[in-house]
Amino acid sequence: MKIAITSTGKDLNSNVDPRFGRCSYFVIYETESKTYEFIENPNKNADNGAGPASVQVVADKGVSKIVSGEFGMKIKSLLESLKIQMIVIKEPTKTIQDIINMFNK
Amino acid sequence: MEGKILTDKSLKIAIASGKGGTGKTLISTSMFYAIQEKYENSVLLDCDAEEPNSLLFFDASLKESLKVVQKVPVIDTDKCVYCGKCHDYCEYNAIFIIPPSRIIKVIEELCHGCGACSVACEYDAIIEKDTEVGRVNLFVTDNGMNLVEARMKSGVMSPVPVIKAAHKSTSDKDIVIMDSPPGTSCPFIQTVVEADYVILVTEPTPFGLSDLKQSVNTLKTMHKQYGVVINRAGLGDTKVYDYLKSENIELLAEIPFDKEIAILYSTGKIVAAHDDNLKALFMKIFESIYNSYGNSGNQR
Structure with a gap:
């Protein structure tokens, strides 16, 4: 299973980015092979519609879950129709490694 | 009261300000109230489609509601x-x-x-x-005042199409007093682009000055005619006055920082309907603009 995690930086010690659509990086983590890749978010400074455009980035990667600090109104129904689960992390001090560890438990 | 006159000139005035809460609606409702008794075929147009509120001050009934798509x-x-x-x-x-x-x-x-x-x-x-992105609602009061509001549908991205449609709905009127949305972005531009003259309302505070400068710079690029009304005069500092002097911008009037005005306005009353001095002041401002910037011959 692939999951996307929003990240403030491009290494595993970075904190989870509290914003979804305008996060700095996406981490795409594959739970079976335990491999990951960082993707710079091209929509960070988009004028309009950063949320849906970012859904497109991670949905293209075939993720079934997204972990972020919050999700905007425009994308909730979109993610539901794509059957992608939203996981909200309310602790901004959590690192990408912490979140990966949660999935590996 | 003198009888109504049919105007031989047309004029569209936008009441605008960079800063919210400076008194756009106070001035537009009062100016309209002051002039409509004399100038036939006039209308108050609330272009603040995101939150129109001019109608709160009038006892008017809905005559027509136009869907904007x-x-x-x-x-x-x-x-x-x-x-x-x-x-x-x-x-x-x-x-x-x-x-x-x-x-x-x-x-x-x-x-x-x-x-x-x-x-x-x-x-x-x-x-x-x-x-549907919103509606243009046309109202009339018992004594024949024409009021139009642009009202966008909530959740819609931009009020611009509704403001455009509202302008069109008043094209048969000779005098249009427009209550502009705040700020200097698209909704403001779409409102003042139709205006022959823009009254910028500000207050003598650093916030008022900062936003006034932005409005002035925007209107300059649009080659619009404009002047300034300072509301809540007596408050703050003199920097707005210094700026107007240095930029050679006409100060049309000052409205004092006055508790009575605030009480009238906050209880939903049109200030000019209860304060004869202000009513006369708004008529004077209007007529000086009308004489200088009105379009003669009613081209429309």
């Missing part, structure tokens, strides 16, 4: 080949597409109705449908 794309998935060209053309990220999964969706809230996606599609897969 915008075109949004509908994808014919039988014809769509998921090439993504419509998505690439869209400036607003309103088309969501995942070609490998054959998923394409229109995010209507983000659509500006520009039609670029229809131009992009080479497969006839995009048809357009009308979607």
Whole structure:
């Protein structure tokens, strides 16, 4: 299973980015092979519609879950129709490694 | 009271300000009230489509409600080949597409109705449908005052199409007093672009000055005629006055920082209806603008 995690930086010690659509990086983590890749978010400074455009980035990667600090109104129904689960992390001090560890438990 | 006069000139005045809460609605409702007794075929047009409130001050009944629509794309998935060209053309990220999964969706809230996606599609897969973006509501009071409000539908991206439609609905009027949306972005531009003259309302505070400068700079690029009313005079400092002097901008009037005015306004009363001095002041400002900037011959 692939999951996307929003990240403030491009290494595993970075904190989870509290914003979804305008996060700095996406981490795409594959739970079976335990491999990951960082993707710079091209929509960070988009004028309009950063949320849906970012859904497109991670949905293209075939993720079934997204972990972020919050999700905007425009994308909730979109993610539901794509059957992608939203996981909200309310602790901004959590690192990408912490979140990966949660999935590996 | 003198009888009403049929004007031989037309004039559109926008009451605007960079800063919110400076007194645009106070001045536009009062100026309209002051002049409508004398000038026949006048209208108060509330262009603040995101939160129109001028009607709160009048006891008026709805005469007509015009639906404002915008075109949004509908994808014919039988014809769509998921090439993504419509998505690439869209400036607003309103088309969501995942070609490998054959998923394409229109995010209507983000659509500006520009039609670029229809131009992009080479497969006839995009048809357009009308979607309501707001209404233009026409009101009249028992004593014949004309009031129009632009009211956008909540959740819609931009009030601009509704403001445009509101302008059109008043094209048969000789005198149009417009209550502009705050700020200097598209809704403001769409309001003042129709105006022969813009009254900028500000207050003598650092916030008022900062936002006044932005409004002035915007109007300069639009080559508009404008002057300034300072509301809540007596408050703050003298920097707004210094700025007006250094830029050679006309100070049309000052409205004092006065508890009585605040009480009238906050209880939903038109200030000019209860304060004869202010009523006379608004008439004087209007007539000086009318004489200098009115369009003679009623070209419209």
